[in-house]
Each structure stands twice: as C-alpha cells, then as structure tokens.
Amino acid sequence: MSSYAGLGALVELEKTPSITNPAAVVRKDKQGIASTPSDHELDQFQWGKPIKGPTVTVHGAQTPLTPSELESSNPPTPKGNGVVDLVQSIFNPPRNKWRLLSVCFINFANGLNDSAPGALIPYIEKDYNIGYAIVSLIFVTNAIGFILAAPFTHTLESKLGRSRCFILSLSLLSAAYVIIICKPPFPAIVASFFLLGFGMAINLAMGNVFCANLSNSTAALGGMHGGYGIGGVIGPLIATALASHGVQWSFYYILNLAAALFNIVFSAWAFKGYERESSVRLITALQRTASSQEKEDTEASKKGLLKQAIKSKVTLLGALFIFAYQGAEVSTSGWVVSFLISYRNGDPSKVGYVSAGFWGGITVGRFLLSHPAQRIGRKLAVVVLVAGSVLFQLMTWLIPNVIGEAVAVAILGLLLGPIYPCATAVFSSLLPRNIQMSSLSFISAMGSSGGAVAPFLTGLLAQRAGTFVLHPICIGLYGVMVVGWVCLPRLPKRSD
Helix, strand or coil, rough: CCCHHHHHHHCCCCCCCCCCCCCHCCCEEECCCCCCCCCHHHCCCCCCEEECCCCEECCCCEEEHHHHHHHCCCCCCCCCCCCCCCCCCCCCCCCHHEEEEEEHHHHHHHHHHHHHHHHHHHHHHHHHHHCCCHCHHHHHHHHHHHHHHHHHHHHHHHHHHHHHHHHHHHHHHHHHHHHHHCCCCHHHHHHHHHHHHHHHHHHHHHHHHHHHHHCHHHHHHHHHHHHHHHHHHHHHHHHHHHHHHHHHHHHHHHHHHHHHHHHHHHHHCCCHHHHCCCCCCCCCCHHHHHHHHHHHHHHHHHHHHHHHHHCCCCHHHHHHHHHHHHHHHHHHHHHHHHHHHHHHHCCCHHHHHHHHHHHHHHHHHHHHHHHHHHHHHHHHHHHHHHHHHHHHHHHHCCCCCHHHHHHHHHHHHHHHCCHHHHHHHHHHCCCHHHHHHHHHHHHHHHHHHHHHHHHHHHHHHHHHCCCHHHHHHHHHHHHHHHHHHHHHCCCCCCCC
C-alpha cells in the first residue's frame, strides 16, 4: 500500500474502467465512427517535429502513445520528446538537397574524368610514341582500382562515416591528378589511373546507395547520373579544344583537380552527421521485432557481408549487366574518334567533338527518358533501349560519312543514357538493405572492369585488324546485357 500511495502522489488517477485490450482502442471521427489515420495524415509528419497523437487510458492513468510504436527495420535516431524519423526524400531532411547536389557534382567530375581519354588518346599516343595496345593499359589499371575497392567500401564507410569516406576517395583522385598534370613517364600515368579507379569506386557506390534509398529514388539517380553525363559532354569539348591548339594534353586534368578539391569541401559539409539521421518506415510492432533481430544478426556478421552479397543472384546478374553496359559505353566513347580518323579520314581537331555528342546524348537521355522508362516499366524499357542501341551502333558502323555517323553516335548515347539509373534502381529494389552497399560496390567494380576489358580488347584487336572491331564488340556486349537483364527476378510490388 505504501508503494501505491507513493505512486498516487505522482500520478493523478482517473475513475475510468480498465481497458483490457489497448489494441482495440481507435480514434473516432466527428460522427463517432471508428477510423484509423489515413496515408495522407501520415504524410504530414515532418523531420524534427514530435508526433502529437491521441492518448489512451489504461488502469486509470493517461498514457500517451509513443513513437516507439511506430518504428521500423532501421531504428530511428533518438531525438527526445517523441520525435521519430521517417523515410528520407530529396527535401526531407532539409540537408538532403545539398547531399544530392554534392553527389551530382562528384559524378559530374567523374564524367569529366571518364570522357576525356577518348579525345586525348591520339595525343597521348603521339607524345609517348606508343600504339593502341599500350595506351589501353590506362583502362586496365583503372578497372583494377575499381575491383580492389569493392571489398573495402563497406568497411571504410562503417569505420570512417560517409563524410570522411568521401574525403578519402576524393583525396585519392586529387593525388592522381597531380601526377598526371606533371606528365611523368607513361608507367606513372598508368599507375595514376589505378588511384582514379579506387577513388571513384568508393564515391560512386556511396552516391548510388544514398540516392537509391530516397523515397523518390528514380529522380535522384537520374539527377546523379545526369550530372555524370554533363561532365561527359564538357570533357571532350575542353580536351579537344586545348590539345588541338597546342596546349599540353595533361593540363586538361587541372580542371579535374579543381573539381576534386571543391568536392572534398562540399561533400564533407553536406554529409556531416549523416549517420545520426537514419531513415525509417512505419511498420507494425511485429515487423519491428523481427527486423531488430535481423539487424543484430547483421551486426554480428559484418565481415561476411561481401561474401553474402557476391552469392546473391541479383548481385551476379547485375554485375554481368553493368560489366557489359560500361564496356560498350566506354569502348564507344574511347574509340569512336580513332575509328572516324582511320576509316572516315576525319580531322582529329574536329572529330574529337563527336565524343562530346555521344555524352550529350547520354545526358539528355538520363534527364528526359528516365521518368518515362519508370512509367512503362523499367525492365521492359531497358530491353527496348538496348534494342535501339544495337540499331544505331550498326548505323555508326555502316554510314559512310562523318556527319551521319556523328548523329548516329549522339542518338546511341541518348538510348544508352537511361539504362544505368534504371538498372541501379531495379537492383536496389531487389537487394536486401543490409547488403546494398557491398552489392552495389561489387556491381560498380565489375562495371568498371567491363569499362576496361572491352576498350583494352578493342585496342588489342585494333592494333591487328583496325578500329572497326569496336562495333561488333559493342553489339556482342548488348547481347550480354539482354541475357543478364531477362534473368533477373521479378520486381517486388512497391508502395511508393
């Protein structure tokens, strides 16, 4: 009785009947009809604001419903006073818009980097007095960097946090650009492309995971990879303009160095405190209990995440698909200029701009076609886009004049553009959340290896047979893409 009296001093009891089944308590509308909160009402919850809900009376005490009853698979960051985090979007929390802008700038700089070799290869060959096969080594070491980064990306992100991990990756890029600008012996150039691959693999995986887990992931991924396309357009234009007017080809990378230094500062600020803002969804208490156990199991087996990711059917098929996609994309970008010079007697100071047209098509495709592709269904859209790419690759091969081929290359880029963001969104939907980072890192690494193996093979064969081999190689890669794509599991139904 003494304890009961002490409790009574703190809590004012009400003379109301006990409720034996609190779950049966529901809110009533103005007419007294039982109802539950609508989806529209749930949408009104905002970051950083407490949820003001109804109260229920249990054993005579007024007990407010707490946000703990609205948790989901990812526990919310404690904020006190009943605040609960919901699914993140581009504008919610407010700093996400800056984070998205940051990954777009980073991918823009990646596009500047990746599109330049196609226009610079003729000048690099002349400067170092090397052939197609030797200059292709830059693609190989770039891929090795991507592949070796895959096992470490998740570990680095877990230990350093996303902000510091971006700083690390962009610092590696800065170091590589300093080496290239100095124009050292060619083996050092080849080694610097390894650092470029390692650094880009890290920031690309983190950017993909960030965008894919937003509620409006298709728009975010389209913007991110559209930024890459814009960089891809500008890169060949500037590289060709500089090199064709007598400027040392390596000075082009001063632009990349400036972009990397800017992105270090911007990404460090944008992603500061990101780990304290984990995104969650509203689910039932039973789901919460099960997912909490799943999270504990995952924490206990972090070292096995990469192994688990590699065993996933989605990861393997996704890696095959992106391997072929980037192989075709980088091969076309890297060798179409050499093809036009060799087989169409193109002027290097002019046909270098054809590569810019290709990347311009990719950019427009990612911004304008990603949303329609989502509306008709991403899986069907990708098949249609790949079929169109085969057609325009053949036109690039067979049209006997530079202007016609330049137009065909631009349309080819337009069709290839939406494929990468659509594929990334599909892979993210099919992958369990706990292995997304590891899986997408592995897929990105395999994509970059495709972006090295195919151009390197093209260079080897071009040395013996001619640069026309670019086109049959790309058409074969499109076939591999279709096989990998149709073998993917069915997409789950999404509420968003």
